[in-house]
Amino acid sequence: MLKIKNLQVKVEDKTILKGLSLDIKPGEVHAIMGPNGSGKSTLGYVLSGREGYEVSGGSATLNGDNLLELDADERAKKGLFLAFQYPVEIPGVSNMEFLKASVDTVRDYQGKEALSTVDFMKLAREKCKAVNLDPNFLKRGVNEGFSGGEKKRSEIMQMMLLEPSLCILDETDSGLDIDALQVVADGVNACRDENRAFIIVTHYQRLLDYIVPDKVHVLSDGKIIKSGGKELALELEEKGYSWIEKA
Amino acid sequence: MKTSFQVDNQFLSAALKNELAQNAESQTPENNWLTKIRSYSYADFLKQNLPTRKVEHWKYNELFFLTQAEFSSSPLASRTQSEISDLTLALKNAFTVVFINGQYSPQHSSDLIDSHVSATPFSQANTKQIELITSSLSSAQQSTNLLIQLNTSLSQDGLLIEVESNKKIGKPIYLFHLNTSADENQICANQTLVSCGTGSECQLIEHFVSEKCEATQLALQQSVVHLQENSQCNHYRLNLEASTSMQVSRALFLLEKDSSLNSFYYSEGSQLNKTDIDIHHRGKNSESNLTGIYLPSETQCIDYHTNIEHQIANCTSREVFRGIIADSAKATFNGKIHIFKDAQKSDAQLSNKNLLLTNQAEINTKPELEIYADDVVCAHGATVAKIDDKAIYYMQTRGINETRAKKILSIGFINELLDKVENEALSHYLKDQVQICLSDIK
Amino acid sequence: MSDVIDSYVKTEYQAGFVTDVESETIAPGLSEEVIRFISAKKNEPQWLLDWRLNAFRLWQEMDEPDWAKLDYPKINLDEISFYSAPKSMDDAPKSLDEVDPELIETYNKLGIPLHEQAVLAGVAVDVVFDSVSIVTTFKEKLAEAGVIFCPISEAVHQYPDLVKKYLGSVVPQKDNYFATLNCAVFSDGSFVYIPKGVRCPMELSTYFRINEANTGQFERTLIVADEGSHVSYLEGCTAPMRDENQLHAAVVELVCMDDAEIKYSTVQNWYPGDENGVGGIYNFVTKRGVCHQNAKISWTQVETGSAITWKYPSVILRGDNSIGEFYSVALTRNYQQADTGTKMIHLGKNTKSTIISKGISAGKSSNAYRGLVRMSPRADGARNFTQCDSLLIGDQCSAHTFPYIESKHPNAIIEHEATTSKVSDDQLFLCLQRGIGAEKAVSMIVNGFCKEVFKELPMEFAVEAGKLLEVSLEGSVG
Numbered sequence A: 001m002l003k004i005k006n007l008q009v010k011v012e013d014k015t016i017l018k019g020l021s022l023d024i025k026p027g028e029v030h031a032i033m034g035p036n037g038s039g040k041s042t043l044g045y046v047l048s049g050r051e052g053y054e055v056s057g058g059s060a061t062l063n064g065d066n067l068l069e070l071d072a073d074e075r076a077k078k079g080l081f082l083a084f085q086y087p088v089e090i091p092g093v094s095n096m097e098f099l100k101a102s103v104d105t106v107r108d109y110q111g112k113e114a115l116s117t118v119d120f121m122k123l124a125r126e127k128c129k130a131v132n133l134d135p136n137f138l139k140r141g142v143n144e145g146f147s148g149g150e151k152k153r154s155e156i157m158q159m160m161l162l163e164p165s166l167c168i169l170d171e172t173d174s175g176l177d178i179d180a181l182q183v184v185a186d187g188v189n190a191c192r193d194e195n196r197a198f199i200i201v202t203h204y205q206r207l208l209d210y211i212v213p214d215k216v217h218v219l220s221d222g223k224i225i226k227s228g229g230k231e232l233a234l235e236l237e238e239k240g241y242s243w244i245e246k247a
Numbered sequence B: 001m002k003t004s005f006q007v008d009n010q011f012l013s014a015a016l017k018n019e020l021a022q023n024a025e026s027q028t029p030e031n032n033w034l035t036k037i038r039s040y041s042y043a044d045f046l047k048q049n050l051p052t053r054k055v056e057h058w059k060y061n062e063l064f065f066l067t068q069a070e071f072s073s074s075p076l077a078s079r080t081q082s083e084i085s086d087l088t089l090a091l092k093n094a095f096t097v098v099f100i101n102g103q104y105s106p107q108h109s110s111d112l113i114d115s116h117v118s119a120t121p122f123s124q125a126n127t128k129q130i131e132l133i134t135s136s137l138s139s140a141q142q143s144t145n146l147l148i149q150l151n152t153s154l155s156q157d158g159l160l161i162e163v164e165s166n167k168k169i170g171k172p173i174y175l176f177h178l179n180t181s182a183d184e185n186q187i188c189a190n191q192t193l194v195s196c197g198t199g200s201e202c203q204l205i206e207h208f209v210s211e212k213c214e215a216t217q218l219a220l221q222q223s224v225v226h227l228q229e230n231s232q233c234n235h236y237r238l239n240l241e242a243s244t245s246m247q248v249s250r251a252l253f254l255l256e257k258d259s260s261l262n263s264f265y266y267s268e269g270s271q272l273n274k275t276d277i278d279i280h281h282r283g284k285n286s287e288s289n290l291t292g293i294y295l296p297s298e299t300q301c302i303d304y305h306t307n308i309e310h311q312i313a314n315c316t317s318r319e320v321f322r323g324i325i326a327d328s329a330k331a332t333f334n335g336k337i338h339i340f341k342d343a344q345k346s347d348a349q350l351s352n353k354n355l356l357l358t359n360q361a362e363i364n365t366k367p368e369l370e371i372y373a374d375d376v377v378c379a380h381g382a383t384v385a386k387i388d389d390k391a392i393y394y395m396q397t398r399g400i401n402e403t404r405a406k407k408i409l410s411i412g413f414i415n416e417l418l419d420k421v422e423n424e425a426l427s428h429y430l431k432d433q434v435q436i437c438l439s440d441i442k
Numbered sequence C: 001m002s003d004v005i006d007s008y009v010k011t012e013y014q015a016g017f018v019t020d021v022e023s024e025t026i027a028p029g030l031s032e033e034v035i036r037f038i039s040a041k042k043n044e045p046q047w048l049l050d051w052r053l054n055a056f057r058l059w060q061e062m063d064e065p066d067w068a069k070l071d072y073p074k075i076n077l078d079e080i081s082f083y084s085a086p087k088s089m090d091d092a093p094k095s096l097d098e099v100d101p102e103l104i105e106t107y108n109k110l111g112i113p114l115h116e117q118a119v120l121a122g123v124a125v126d127v128v129f130d131s132v133s134i135v136t137t138f139k140e141k142l143a144e145a146g147v148i149f150c151p152i153s154e155a156v157h158q159y160p161d162l163v164k165k166y167l168g169s170v171v172p173q174k175d176n177y178f179a180t181l182n183c184a185v186f187s188d189g190s191f192v193y194i195p196k197g198v199r200c201p202m203e204l205s206t207y208f209r210i211n212e213a214n215t216g217q218f219e220r221t222l223i224v225a226d227e228g229s230h231v232s233y234l235e236g237c238t239a240p241m242r243d244e245n246q247l248h249a250a251v252v253e254l255v256c257m258d259d260a261e262i263k264y265s266t267v268q269n270w271y272p273g274d275e276n277g278v279g280g281i282y283n284f285v286t287k288r289g290v291c292h293q294n295a296k297i298s299w300t301q302v303e304t305g306s307a308i309t310w311k312y313p314s315v316i317l318r319g320d321n322s323i324g325e326f327y328s329v330a331l332t333r334n335y336q337q338a339d340t341g342t343k344m345i346h347l348g349k350n351t352k353s354t355i356i357s358k359g360i361s362a363g364k365s366s367n368a369y370r371g372l373v374r375m376s377p378r379a380d381g382a383r384n385f386t387q388c389d390s391l392l393i394g395d396q397c398s399a400h401t402f403p404y405i406e407s408k409h410p411n412a413i414i415e416h417e418a419t420t421s422k423v424s425d426d427q428l429f430l431c432l433q434r435g436i437g438a439e440k441a442v443s444m445i446v447n448g449f450c451k452e453v454f455k456e457l458p459m460e461f462a463v464e465a466g467k468l469l470e471v472s473l474e475g476s477v478g
């Protein structure tokens, strides 16, 4: 589904990803761990088409499409979803208006019938409940004044609403209390199926107890320096990163 | 619409006019640069008339009073060292530079040998210094305030203070200005240029006092502080003149790359205190932090016009002014932030808060934004209010009487700003001064 | 993403067609004769002619103001015709059936159907075409409630006492260059009177259109809300695309008696000129209301048109406990220039005012907020809150804020806040990541920025205003 080959990325003349390769098949969950500043968020941004990242080598395809030459919204329409590490606030634009616009374009692209406002509202409320957010959040501005945890839950709610095929969750677990963590994990697990893949960026093994990954990768200094099964996360928790970096 | 009074230089005494005219004619070939600057400014000044309130800069304080009086030049006055010492701040270890009626008084000033600081009268400047002075003064010429042009014309000399490059000056440089009492209306002028060398650090304290008298003392003053690359300057200006004095002044700060300015203004008001402050961010990554407190009472007038120019990208400015206006006093605050085209990533914030204490007090405030670049963060806020009734009540329930509560709250209103004063002796002095100044609150 | 932003600058004006009707237009230039001509044309009583002539004399002594942050060549009044009316209006139509079908078609094109049955439910419309009012709908229904809503030229004859009493009572004849000019040459406009205690049964609305070339439009609106009454009034404006600049100098006066309320909304979409800054309306408008005890005036404006906008709808809070509000969205693009804001003059005790201003500048435009909040020595307990935000789109435009705050009362509280920002890349990226196209994303973000103001507009207008911004945003995304 997602094939990344030897990807090299620069930001303002500084090379951040230094030849990263990754192959993700439908239905798989890959966890990416790694020290601060190693390039995890950068990977998510490059894949989703944020400006300011210069690809200096390598390739990335999603279901055969060359991701790197598509506009960010095209990638979203093709089913790529990024849950942001730091979701931005858009004052005055209500969540409802925002989500309707988003769902409408994505469904339109997929050739699905447009949802009526009533149906959309029903669906949105349902998803809110699933992540334990008060449906009143739909009336508020996008992320406006949301607490850290609320922003994260709102990201998962959006993911559930858009039903993407590749979900990248960038530290969606940081800043969540225990109950919220459970809620988020349940949300993700509910979305897991044979056609959908996940990249889960996290610093904590704990999340991986709830969402059991097929593979765990360690990203350090812009490269994947070790890959393994879910045991690798436990080992990392115990020994820290220096253990591999030294090797 | 009438925008000016037709009086030109009539408020100057005959002797003064004569002196100015003579200066314009006498063009001694050598060392005539100062004469030239003076005569150009005078010509500029003469082209204008005194503005009325129709002119934006003078909207709340016109110069009509000048049509009603005549001013002669302040005489050379002398005071004994002990007379001076009684008035100066008790700063431990400072380089003191004394001005009496605008004129540099070396005999009262500190010896600067081996201090990495130098003080040179303009008239004794060497070629390199002249270059520095003329280039800085030419930036200063663009003032919209015609009395500042008059200041330049009237200043027979000026003082250049240089801080050596890459030197951190531990002791504050203390500029003490005294205006002596007089029997008839007098006008005095002063211009001071401070050049902070590349990579230097210094503290600059300007302190203004005047002797009380019946006649009006009009003091004109201009300071230009040029912060060279990577230099740092902590500047303080205290206006503590007698209530009969008038001061019209301007400070221009030129900030080169990576330089950093902290500037703190404190004024208790005099008959008229009109201060223009211009901060020009000329080099990238320069920072300025401007703070002001004004506490006018009786029938005093205080007028601040500040203008912060982000001429280039990536600069940061912060400005906070607070005022408490008592009795029939009047305060005017005009704070402008001007972001030039292409000055992207500018970050500018301004806040002005005022407390009016009585029915006769007046405040006019205008925070302005002029923005020609899009990737900027700019904000300003202004408030006018009285002391919070709820807070007074709360304090009363804790046994503090109303007057005392008001006083405590007023001091609280400006304390936050006083905390920015890093010089300890000065900080103590100002905290006491504020107590005294606000002791009359009822 | 800067492509999106570029496209913001390149959209076409939608109301720029010309209607082909035969008009009677007097020769350009201004003189006493012209004023006498206008007055005679309208069959005006002597007192009104005298009033106009007096204004003209005052005006001759005045200079065009130059304090605004506007840059335009001096207006040459010798090139402007001060009166133009469709020929077919000579014998004024008694009902809609008698109105020239061309005119009706014009308004259909603009989306303003004039046939009562087709009119938006509950909105009565007065339509002013060049210098004259051509039709007022729902007159009878309004009359039942005792509400007077008619062209001011008609009111002069039918309700001379009311007009005489209030005309010039809020904006004095000498007020300013443009207002005084209007007093001398005003053509037509609406007159509204709401009797004591009456809640106007429907929204009242006036549409202004300049059609003829080289004409100026000088309409005059007077609204009197008697004690305890209530009215909501809407105003919309359009003009054809022409290469020359046309002058529009209107005066609006609101009189809000004790306990009354007037809500005045404007969607101003005069022709703004083309992408090179050629043509467009010069809009110099004086709008002011006076509030008596417990009265409330609320101005809401959405300004997207005009080459030059010079406009400061104001409220004089004379009566104790009265309330003034100003909600404004001003969008400038291409070479448009706006200098707009409000004045809140607090005279009475416990008076309150709120100012929310949203300025959006794009292209090479300049957008300034200019406001005055004044607390008089009597304004015990008065309050003002001002929020003034600017959004910059592109690095060629500019945004300015000039708030004058004057207080002479210790118990008056004033709070003013202003911010400047741009459409952030992060916000745009979030939208794109969720599949929302760039154009739609910018439009959503800009609409969100204006939300606080739009929610003050009556429903029909809110939709229209939102669309107007969207039309402005339409364009190619590279």
Ligand SMILES: Nc1ncnc2c1ncn2[C@@H]1O[C@H](COP(=O)(O)OP(=O)(O)OP(=O)(O)O)[C@@H](O)[C@H]1O
Pocket: A011, A012, A014, A016, A034, A035, A036, A037, A038, A039, A040, A041, A042, A043, A052, A085
């Ligand atoms: N716009 C930028 N300009 C300069 N450096 C940048 C920029 N964006 C990212 N970087 C740098 O790239 C490196 C990788 O950043 P990234 O955000 O991808 O790290 P991360 O692995 O997600 O870290 P964390 O665990 O802290 O979230 C960091 O050193 C960061 O400072």
Ligand SMILES: [Mg+2]
Pocket: A040, A041, A042, A085, A170, A171
């Ligand atoms: Mg990260």
